[in-house]
Amino acid sequence: MYNVDDHVFHHSEGLCRVVEIREMHRPNGELATYYILSPLYSALDTTVMVPLRSADALLRDPLSKAEADVMIKQIEDLAPLELSQKEIRTLQTLSELSSLDHSEIIRVIKGLIIRENKLAKGRKSLPITQKRVLRSAEKLIYDQLAVALSLTRDEVEEKVYALILEK
DSSP, X not given: OOOTTOEEEETTTEEEEXXXXXXXXXXXXXXXXXXXXXXXXXXXXXXXXEEXXXXXXXXXXXXXXXXXXXXXXHTTTSOOOOOOHHHHHHTOSHHHHHTSOHHHHHHHHHHHHHHHHHHHHTTOOOOHHHXXXXXXXXXXHHHHHHHHHTXXXXXXXXXXXXXXXXX
16 A cells, blocks of 8 residues: 555556545445656646555556666666567557566667667658657656656666766
């Protein structure tokens, strides 16, 4: 069970803070307990309500500091994941990406950043579907790393890009 002010990872909204735990009536009149969540890095003022009984399927613990430290150290050693266009299309949503483990998401990010960098040298850019997957994957990982490592999201992004492109 989570508490108010805990950080949680929501399968489609990303990193959130529990702002309230409230009992409310469901449409069928049944009383249920809900987590009221506020996404941390959303441009919109969004609130997410998750029934306690569905929390195991929709929420998970975000990265701890120790896990974040390990992930940063692994970035250079993980092989970039080369995705086909079909695989890219299946990963276009945050919930699809969040089903991957963190190392696989880093491999996706690494593969797309390397591809983006190569294309930029030829004055081209990533196709929109690949760009969308990259931004979603970055949101999944960078938000968690920022909170776990007490950094800004921009600092995390700079660090990850430097680790990937220095080779």
